[in-house]
Amino acid sequence: MDELEKKANKGLASFSKQGDIGEIKTSLDSMIDDMLEDDDSNSDEKPKSTSLKKGLYLLIAIIMLGVLGYMGYSDGKAKKALPPAALYAQYFEVLPDAISSNERGEEVDSKSKSNAELGMEAYNNGDYANATFLLSKENKVDYLVFAGIAALKSNKVKSGIDLFSKAKKADGADQYQDIVQWYMSLSYLKSGDVDKAKISLKEIAESTHYKKAEAVAILKSLK
Amino acid sequence: MNVSNAISPTFKSTKTRIRNLDLTSDERIIAEYQQTKNRRILAPLFKKYNEKLFGLAFYYLSERESAMDTVMEAYEVVLLNIDQKEITYFKGWLFSICRNICLKKLRDGKKFSELTEVADTFMESEEEKVYNDETIEKVLELIPKLKDNQRKCVEAFYLKTMSYEEISAAYEMTFKEVKSHIQNGKRNLKILFEKSTRST
Known part of the structure; x- marks a missing residue:
């Protein structure tokens, strides 16, 4: 066994004292699929496409419900627990850009654009790695939130959590408090950290948060 | 000529190709990828090592989320270089990439x-x-x-x-x-x- 493999085994042994490697593996598997699927399709996924995707998922869900109802399976049996990575995939949505100027027709030279503007442009074009890089340089809460979401989209969980933590402390954080808490919970799900996800989701479920229903549903699925 | 070689890869589905590969041979998967440029072929290869790679990153960084990010960054480096590089020992190359990213993070911290x-x-x-x-x-x-x-x-x-x-x-x-x-x-x-x- 070579030196690096020994270190890998040491790292795994050390991690096993504080977490479940199975959850990590499931999360990483899912991120790998995500990464290779994005590259395979060779298309830039844009936030705008979420509504189309949502419609498709809704249609599939309706058909599934109909089939299950017909087969007599909707008898109120307890839902099967889902892994955190699957729940993340089910509930994560890219937040539509509500901060960029919508004025069109005015061609602005990209050299005269600020990092924030270029970052939001990258975000809207589905170039999430670049969006994270550009927006994370900003100190304004709104850009930090979008940077965090872009980080999650590019499978950078740690960066996402750090950016949401920074957003919490930024000026005007109150405005985005609920959004940050929701995405922070999703970050913990993505990283397979069920304990932290539960704490954060419980706070949402016990409040008047706009994602209260979703938080309750996830908590039920996590058991 | 081998019959299976005569079938153009374009006419085989990704799933069939993945099934037909000898998954114990990393380098064969890479060769298949280099031929077809279908990145999905790499999924079983990446998944095979993600646990060990996480362990390696955790050894250096002692933090769950940083270690996970590092694993994904290592795969991104692989994807960027896999076309230009002749890979003779994938596992060793992958582990070295991961260690270098960890050391850079530590140096920069x-x-x-x-x-x-x-x-x-x-x-x-x-x-x-x-x-x-x-x-x-x-x-x-x-x-x-x-x-x-x-x-x-x-x-x-x-x-x-x-x-x-x-x-x-x-x-x-x-x-x-x-x-x-x-x-x-x-x-x-x-x-x-x-x-x-x-x-x-």
């Missing part, structure tokens, strides 16, 4: 740089004080030799970059205790470093 000051005594010139990977590796090997509370606090402060308050809350220690464990840990680490340098 301000707090960890403070910790590598334990090696200062042994470096005479200022140039030498630019810590190399060997120093980082040595410091990491020595941290587990500290007393439990010192180790926990040193790891949390220098590797996980947690604040005194966060460490105090996480390990149910007073602010003073945390400070003391970090100071003593750093001092003991310096002694351990000195001993290990003399013995080599």
Whole structure:
């Protein structure tokens, strides 16, 4: 066994004292699929496409419900627990850009654009790695939130959590408090950290948060 | 001519191709990818190593989320270079990429740089004080030799970059205790470093 493999085994042994490697593996598997699927399709996924995707998922869900109802399976049996990575995939949505100027027709030279503007442009074009890089340089809460979401989209969980933590402390954080808490919970799900996800989701479920229903549903699925 | 070779890869579905591959041979998967440019072919290969790779990243960084990010960054590096490089031993290459990313993160981290000051005594010139990977590796090997509370606090402060308050809350220690464990840990680490340098 070579030196690096020994270190890998040491790292795994050390991690096993504080977490479940199975959850990590499931999360990483899912991120790998995500990464290779994005590259395979060779298309830039844009936030705008979420509504189309949502419609498709809704249609599939309706058909599934109909089939299950017909087969007599909707008898109120307890839902099967889902892994955190699957729940993340089910509930994560890219937040539509509500901060960029919508004025069109005015061609602005990209050299005269600020990092924030270029970052939001990258975000809207589905170039999430670049969006994270550009927006994370900003100190304004709104850009930090979008940077965090872009980080999650590019499978950078740690960066996402750090950016949401920074957003919490930024000026005007109150405005985005609920959004940050929701995405922070999703970050913990993505990283397979069920304990932290539960704490954060419980706070949402016990409040008047706009994602209260979703938080309750996830908590039920996590058991 | 082999019949299977005569069938153009374009006419085979990805699933069939993945099934037909000998998954024990990493290099064959890579060869198949280099031929078809279908990145999905790489999924079983990446998934095969993600647990071990996470372990390696966790060994260096001691933090779950950072380790996960590093694993994904390593795969991104693989994807960027896999077309240009002749890969003879994928596993070794992948693990080296992962280690290099971890070492870069540690070198760039301000707090960890403070910790590598334990090696200062042994470096005479200022140039030498630019810590190399060997120093980082040595410091990491020595941290587990500290007393439990010192180790926990040193790891949390220098590797996980947690604040005194966060460490105090996480390990149910007073602010003073945390400070003391970090100071003593750093001092003991310096002694351990000195001993290990003399013995080599």
